[in-house]
Amino acid sequence: MKFKEKFGKEILFFDGAMGTMLQKNGLKTGELPENMNITHPDVLLKIHKEYLDAGCNVITTNTFGANSLKFNNVKEIITSAVSLAKKSAEEYDRDTFVALDVGPIGRLLEPCGDLPFEQAYELFKEQVIAGENAGADLVLIETMGDLYEIKAAVLAAKENTNLPVLVSMIFDEKGILLTGADIKTAVVTLEGLGVDGIGMNCGLGPDQMLELLKEMKEYSSTPIFIQPNAGLPISVNGKTTYNVTPEEFAEKQLEILKNGACALGGCCGTTPEHIKAMIDLCKNEKIIENAKKSYTAVSSYSKTVIFNEKPVIIGERINPTGKKLLKEALRNNDMDYIYREGVTQTDSGADILDVNVGLPEIDEPTMMVNAVKGLQSILDTPLQIDTSDTVAMEKALRIYNGKPMINSVNGKEESMNSVFPLVKKYGGVVVCLTLDENGIPETVEGRLAIAEKIINKANDFGIEKKDLVFDPLCMTVSTNKDNAKITLECVRRLKKDLGVHTVLGVSNVSFGLPNRELLNSSFFTLAMQNGLSSGIINPKSEMMMNAYYSYCALMGYDNNFENYIGNVTETKNEVKTDNVDLKTAVIKGLKERAKQETEKELQSKTPLEIIDGILIPALDIVGKDFENNNVFLPGLLMSAETAGVSFEIIKKHLVKNGTETAKKGKIVIATVKGDIHDIGKNIVKVLLENYGYDVIDLGKDVTPQAIVDAVKTHNVKLVGLSALMTTTVPSMAETIKLIKEQTTDVSVMVGGAVLTEEYAEMIGADYYGKDAMSSVRIAEKFFLN
Amino acid sequence: MLLKYELQETARYMGYKHGAEPSEEICELVDEAYIELCKVIQPKYIYKEYDFTRTEDGIMVDGIEFKSKKLLTHIRKSTSIILFGATLGQGADALIRKYSVTDIAMTAVAQAVAGSMVENLCDIACDEMKKEIKGEHRPRFSPGYGDFHISAQEDFFRLLPMNKQLGISLSDGFMMTPTKTVTAFIGVIKE
Numbered sequence: 024m025k026f027k028e029k030f031g032k033e034i035l036f037f038d039g040a041m042g043t044m045l046q047k048n049g050l051k052t053g054e055l056p057e058n059m060n061i062t063h064p065d066v067l068l069k070i071h072k073e074y075l076d077a078g079c080n081v082i083t084t085n086t087f088g089a090n091s092l093k094f095n096n097v098k099e100i101i102t103s104a105v106s107l108a109k110k111s112a113e114e115y116d117r118d119t120f121v122a123l124d125v126g127p128i129g130r131l132l133e134p135c136g137d138l139p140f141e142q143a144y145e146l147f148k149e150q151v152i153a154g155e156n157a158g159a160d161l162v163l164i165e166t167m168g169d170l171y172e173i174k175a176a177v178l179a180a181k182e183n184t185n186l187p188v189l190v191s192m193i194f195d196e197k198g199i200l201l202t203g204a205d206i207k208t209a210v211v212t213l214e215g216l217g218v219d220g221i222g223m224n225c226g227l228g229p230d231q232m233l234e235l236l237k238e239m240k241e242y243s244s245t246p247i248f249i250q251p252n253a254g255l256p257i258s259v260n261g262k263t264t265y266n267v268t269p270e271e272f273a274e275k276q277l278e279i280l281k282n283g284a285c286a287l288g289g290c291c292g293t294t295p296e297h298i299k300a301m302i303d304l305c306k307n308e309k310i311i312e313n314a315k316k317s318y319t320a321v322s323s324y325s326k327t328v329i330f331n332e333k334p335v336i337i338g339e340r341i342n343p344t345g346k347k348l349l350k351e352a353l354r355n356n357d358m359d360y361i362y363r364e365g366v367t368q369t370d371s372g373a374d375i376l377d378v379n380v381g382l383p384e385i386d387e388p389t390m391m392v393n394a395v396k397g398l399q400s401i402l403d404t405p406l407q408i409d410t411s412d413t414v415a416m417e418k419a420l421r422i423y424n425g426k427p428m429i430n431s432v433n434g435k436e437e438s439m440n441s442v443f444p445l446v447k448k449y450g451g452v453v454v455c456l457t458l459d460e461n462g463i464p465e466t467v468e469g470r471l472a473i474a475e476k477i478i479n480k481a482n483d484f485g486i487e488k489k490d491l492v493f494d495p496l497c498m499t500v501s502t503n504k505d506n507a508k509i510t511l512e513c514v515r516r517l518k519k520d521l522g523v524h525t526v527l528g529v530s531n532v533s534f535g536l537p538n539r540e541l542l543n544s545s546f547f548t549l550a551m552q553n554g555l556s557s558g559i560i561n562p563k564s565e566m567m568m569n570a571y572y573s574y575c576a577l578m579g580y581d582n583n584f585e586n587y588i589g590n591v592t593e594t595k596n597e598v599k600t601d602n603v604d605l606k607t608a609v610i611k612g613l614k615e616r617a618k619q620e621t622e623k624e625l626q627s628k629t630p631l632e633i634i635d636g637i638l639i640p641a642l643d644i645v646g647k648d649f650e651n652n653n654v655f656l657p658g659l660l661m662s663a664e665t666a667g668v669s670f671e672i673i674k675k676h677l678v679k680n681g682t683e684t685a686k687k688g689k690i691v692i693a694t695v696k697g698d699i700h701d702i703g704k705n706i707v708k709v710l711l712e713n714y715g716y717d718v719i720d721l722g723k724d725v726t727p728q729a730i731v732d733a734v735k736t737h738n739v740k741l742v743g744l745s746a747l748m749t750t751t752v753p754s755m756a757e758t759i760k761l762i763k764e765q766t767t768d769v770s771v772m773v774g775g776a777v778l779t780e781e782y783a784e785m786i787g788a789d790y791y792g793k794d795a796m797s798s799v800r801i802a803e804k805f806f807l808n
Numbered sequence: 809m810l811l812k813y814e815l816q817e818t819a820r821y822m823g824y825k826h827g828a829e830p831s832e833e834i835c836e837l838v839d840e841a842y843i844e845l846c847k848v849i850q851p852k853y854i855y856k857e858y859d860f861t862r863t864e865d866g867i868m869v870d871g872i873e874f875k876s877k878k879l880l881t882h883i884r885k886s887t888s889i890i891l892f893g894a895t896l897g898q899g900a901d902a903l904i905r906k907y908s909v910t911d912i913a914m915t916a917v918a919q920a921v922a923g924s925m926v927e928n929l930c931d932i933a934c935d936e937m938k939k940e941i942k943g944e945h946r947p948r949f950s951p952g953y954g955d956f957h958i959s960a961q962e963d964f965f966r967l968l969p970m971n972k973q974l975g976i977s978l979s980d981g982f983m984m985t986p987t988k989t990v991t992a993f994i995g996v997i998k999e
Contacts, residue, residue: 201975355834401906660913697981
C-alpha cells in the first residue's frame, strides 16, 4: 500500500530520535552524524531495527543535514541512508515506509541571512532526487523554523519527485517559529503549497505540543502529525538530558491522538522504549479525521489576514496608473520609493498591499520580483501580486514568502487556463473578475453566472471556493446612473447566493465627476453595508479611511472604538513654532514644518534657489557641528531626513512641470563581499543624495566583479566601499585591486568601523572617510576637479 | 522577557563622545525605537557548561581547540567553561531594515537601542546561569575580541546548537544573522 493511502486515514507511528540513538552508539559532539551511514552502516541498521521492533510504520533516514553545503558526497550519503532504512524495513511483513529526512540547511535565507532562495531550492533538489532514486516512500521536511526555507524545500520536492511531502516545524512555547510566524500563518502558507501533512517536532515536550495542537487543529484541514521531545531539555553536568519516561510519554501522546493528531512519533530524547510504550497504548485508538475548514486567508512570512465580517483594506498605491512619481521611480529603478509607499500605506491602515509595477518600457518580471522581495524584507503586510503578465506572476509567486493574494483571473478560458495552475501550485487567494469573452455583463445575473463558471473551473483545477474572491467590477456612474446599484447588488448576491468573498476597486465609480473622494467614500460605505469583504483603496486618503473606521465603529467591528478614536481624531504633535523658517526646520529636524515651509518657498523661489540657497547651507551648518562634535549622528541624520522631505516636495513640483535638477555627479556605493552590515553604507547614501549626488547603491555582500561591472555600465568615476569587520577588509582590498585593473581613473573612497587612514592607504584606496559626513566632503572635493 | 536599554550605552553606540548627552528630541526617538523593538523582538538564549583543558595557545573543549591567549588569561583559575549564545531574533533586523528606507535617523537610533537591549539580555541570562551553575562566573569573552579570531564561531556553533535552537546562521565571513546576536565564553571557578 502507498503511504498516501494510509496517512490521515489510519493511525501511523513514526520512529523516535535519531541523534540521541547515534550518540548512544558512539557519535561524538561536533561530528557530522550523516557520515555514519557510510562509516557505520551496522549502527544505522541496529537503530532502525529497534524502532521497527517497537512497532513503527514509518522510519526516518539519517539524512537531516545531508546537503552540499556540508558534504561533497550528498548522493552517496543519501543513497546509503535510504538503502539501510529499506533493508531494515524489508524484514517486516507489515506495511512500512521509509521517510527521507530533510532538515534545515543551517544557513538563513535572504533577506534575514545570506542564502538566496533559489540556492536553497537547489540544495533541497539534490537531496530529494537522490532520496527518490534510492527508493524513499515520502519526503519528511522537519525541524523547520523558517517558512521561506520550507517553501524552497516543498517546491523542490514537488517539482522533482512524485513523493508525498510532509512538513514538520519547530515552535517555541508561545507557538511562534524562529522567523516570527504563528501557527495560523504556518498552516495557511503550508496548505497554500499543498503539503500532504503538517506537523510539529523538536523544541518542546508533549505537554506544550498538546496546547499548540489544539490551535493548529482550528486552522488546518490537512492531517497533523506530532513528534515531541521527551520533555524539555535539562542540562546535567554539561550533558543535555530529557526526563519524560516512556510511560509518561505514551500517556501524553495518547491525549495528543485524542485531540486530533493522525500520526505520532518522537524527537530528541525519545528512544525505542518511548516509541514502544506509545504504540502499545495508542494502537487500538480510532483516528479523528481533520474537518475541512472554509475560511479565506492570505499571509506574509509572519502574519495572516483572514477575511470575515470586518472588511479588509487593500492598499492601491503601488500601481503606476495615473501616478507620475511612481512611474518615474520605476523607470529609475528607485526601489526605496516603492518601499516607502508600502510602509506609509501600512502605517495608514492597509491590511494587504497591492503590487503592480507594469510599465511598457520596463522589464516587468524582474521589477516585480525585486519589489516583492524588497517589500517582504521590511514589512509583514501580506501582498497582492497584481499583473496581467503570467511570467511576472509566476516569478513573484515563487519568491513570495507566505500565501499571497493574486490579482487577477477572469471568466475567459485563456485567463483561467493560465492563472489557475499557478494558484494551485504556489497557493494564493485569487481575485476573480466577473467578465469573460463577451465583456462585462450589464446585469447582476450575468455577472453571477460568470462567477459560477469561475468557481466550477477552479474546482476542476483543485482550487477551493475559499481561495476565490470575486470582483463584480465597479463602473463609473457617469456613464450609466445604475452602475453603482448593479455593482452593490452583485456584492450582496455573491455573498448571499454563492457564499464567496468580494473585493472592489472602489474609486472607478466616480470617474469623470468632480470631488471624487466624496463619491468614493460614500460608495465604499454602501458597498461595505452590502457585505463587501475587501476594498482596494488609497489608505492614505483621510476620507476613505474615515468612512472605513466609521463603518467598523457603527457595525461593532471596533473594540472600544479604538481604531475610530485613534485614527479619526489624530493630530500631529510636532511643536508649532511660528518663527521657524525652512533653514531652521532642517537644522532642528522638524519634518512637518519643513514640508509647509518648502511649499511656501516654492511660491517665490525656484527649486535651485531653495536647494542651493537654503537646504545645502542648512545641511552644511549641521555637518560642521557634527564634525566639531557639537551634533552627533542621530542629529545629523534627522536633518538629513528633514532635508529629504523638502527635496521630495521639490521633486514633485519639478515632475509636475516636467523639468529636472541636474545631479552633481554619479557615485557607486556598496558593502563589500562577505559583509552583511549595511547601516553605515545606507547612511552615507542618504547624505550623498541630500547633497545632490546621483547614488547607485549596489547593496551589501557585493562581489568585486559586480562592483566593477556597475562602474563600467554607469560610467562612474567615484566608488564608495564599506566594510565593518576585520575579516572583510581583505575583500575590500580585492575589490579595489579589481577596480584599478579593469578601469581607468576611477577613485575609491572607503569607510567602516575597523578601518584607519593607514589601512585605507595600504589597501590602495584613494580616500578614507572617517565618518558619514566625510564621504560628502570627499565627493565635494572629487567633483570639484 | 522584558528587556531594557541604557541611555548612556545607547548614546555611545550612536557615536556620542566625551559623555555628551542626547537632546530631548533624540531621547524621544530612542523611546520610539525602544517601543517598536519591544513589539518585534523574540529574545532567546542558550548555554551549556563544558569541562575544558588548557593548551599552549588556548583551551580544548570536547576535542575542539579554541586558540586565544587573551581568552586563557580572561578565564584564569576557571574550572569549567560555559558556552553562551543570545539573540533578539530576526524582528529587530527587519525593523532596522524598514527604517533604512523610511527614516535613516531611526535606523541609527534603533541599531543602538537594539545593541543596548542585547547587552541587557546577556546580563539577565548571566544572572540566571549563576543560579543554576554554582561558582564564580568570569566576565563574558567573545570570538572576535582581541586575539580571538572570529573564525572560532564555526567551532563554537558545533558545540552549542545556535542554529537549531536560536535560528542563528553564520555567513562565510563568520558573521551571525540575525545580527543582534552575541556568543561568549564564560569561565566558572568552582570552590
